[in-house]
Amino acid sequence: MIRSFLTEQWRKLLIPIAAIAVLSSVLFFPREQADITSEERGLTLFETIEEPAEEMEPPAEILAEVAVLPILVDVKGAVKHPGLYSLTEGDRLHDAVEKAGGYRDDADTRLLNHAQKLLDESVVYVPVAGEEPPVFEQPSTTAAGGGDSDSALININTANETEFQQLPGIGPSKATAIVKYREANGAFSQLDGLKEVSGIGDKTFEKLEALITL
Known part of the structure; x- marks a missing residue:
């Protein structure tokens, strides 16, 4: 009689405990598994993301071509081949004379500055010996604006x-x-x-x- 009573009491205690255990497994274990799966999935996606390719710099030859600006120079006077010549920004008066074939035998070069840098639309006039060279309007280096x-x-x-x-x-x-x-x-x-x-x-x-x- 006493044993039967105790057995019945244990049964009443164990059933709720078992129910709580089952409910806990349903509520908690799938979520933890889902979290793990999400983390693993996130890690996998992170690992497969490719780093952006480094921006390629243009070759030095291209940069050099871009940096050098063409200019047009009018070479006149006592040179072998007077005319318009295409040079590059930073070229000197000597370069323009060379383009024009060099000086004639009667050229007076004493007052010419062969190291002078040329600007676009410049005029290079080489006088004949004893001649007073004419004056030409030269391009201005002063920036426009106020x-x-x-x-x-x-x-x-x-x-x-x-x-x-x-x-x-x-x-x-x-x-x-x-x-x-x-x-x-x-x-x-x-x-x-x-x-x-x-x-x-x-x-x-x-x-x-x-x-x-x-």
Whole structure:
């Protein structure tokens, strides 16, 4: 009688415990399995993602071609083959003369600056011995647009021969003469000091005065 009572009591305790265990296995174990599967699947996808290919740099030859800009130069005077010649930005006056076949026997090259860098639309004039070369309008290196008006003035104490040729009435020979005078005598102390340079008189200076500075 007592044994039967105890057995019945144990049965009542075990059934709920078994039910809880079954319910727990249904609720928790599939979720854990799903989480593991998701993690594994995520890892697999991560491992299969390809890294983006490194951006290929263009060959150095192509970069060099892009960096070099063509210019057109008009070579005149005492050269063997006067005419228009295509050069590249950074070429010198000497390169333009070589393109034109070199100097004629009667060329006067004393006042030419063979190291002068050329700009697009430049004119290279080689005078005959004893000739005063004509003045040609040369391309300006001053950037277009607004800004301080002083920035457009040519500083006669720092300008090079190419910059001097932007001024009216100043060709290659006079530009060279100004630079040589400055090198021999030092910086100009006043604007009209330019009149001390051979070939620059009062009329020429009147055209220059509003365009130059110290």
